[in-house]
Amino acid sequence: LQVTERNPDTKSVVSVVCRFYVKFGREAKPNAKRKRTTQVQYLKLPFRADHIKHHLESVHPRHWKVYAAATDEAKRVY
Numbered sequence: 001l002q003v004t005e006r007n008p009d010t011k012s013v014v015s016v017v018c019r020f021y022v023k024f025g026r027e028a029k030p031n032a033k034r035k036r037t038t039q040v041q042y043l044k045l046p047f048r049a050d051h052i053k054h055h056l057e058s059v060h061p062r063h064w065k066v067y068a069a070a071t072d073e074a075k076r077v078y
Helices: 019-024 049-059 061-069 072-077
Strands: 002-006 013-017 042-044
Touching: 013 019, 019 049, 019 061, 042 049, 049 061
Parallel strands: none
Antiparallel strands: 002 013, 013 042
16 A cells, blocks of 8 residues: 555545555456446545455455565565
8 A cells, every 4th residue: 555645734644545556557357347447546544454455355356366475575576
């Protein structure tokens, strides 16, 4: 995740964007009836780990599998 907005008073994170979107875009589903949107999804508070994981598994399944199986060193340069 990449921070896109911070609270000006507290400097706490308010909004983030998925780096897979920025680098790869959305993955197409093989038997989808509709075309995937090209808009990038911004996540706002409250951040929940289960929602982020669901997003990665459903929108970026191929890249997420490769990233999840990578070593810590490989994840830094992915």
